[in-house]
Amino acid sequence: MQSGLRNYTNCPVIIYDINNEHIADSFITEHDKRSGTILIASLLNNLEQGAKVNIIIVHAGGVASYNGSLRKARGEEHEIALYNEKHRQARGSHRHKLNTPGTINNIITKDGKQQLNPPLQVIVVNISTTGTLVKAVPGYFKLGAIIEIHLTIHGKEAILLATVVRETKNADSTINYGCKFMHIDK
Secondary structure (H helix, E strand, C coil): CCCCCCCCCCCEEEEEECCCCEEEEEEEEEEECCCCEEEECCCCCCCCCCCEEEEEEEECCEEEEEEEEEEEEECCEEEEEEEEEECCCCHHHHCEEEEEEEEEEEEEECCEEEEEEEEEEEEEEEECCCEEEEEECCCCCCCCCEEEEEEEECCEEEEEEEEEEEEEECCCCCEEEEEEECCCCC
């Protein structure tokens, strides 16, 4: 039983096969916490029933990674049974390239919250179970700052809190900010 899990209904999900090859981006139409299953709003026709998958779920408290197995299809959806244990091996290999627009509305510093007006437009380069890489113009963030990242994955909005842990300069005078997710239980 998975009754201790948060409810992932309507959360974006990124699906990989057991070789960590990207299969699909989708969202969870229903999460049955009692049985530990999720319904995915995409056809996974290239997988057989019982196929093992790795999934990244983007939720209000950050990102979670699980192993699962494809159970059966219902109409336009597939059901995935989540394993009892979170997938903890090779988390870095679950890095998914997004290169999607995002916005930073708030920077939370030690002195308090600084609201950006207008919000800073960024590119969310990739996302993994532990963090994300954000491309932005220099001068907005310092190492250790906590930022609120808004992005859309498969039509679903996700808001993530992350701490800026590293930065690298790009040839085009932008900065890649490596950010580690702050997991917040809601």
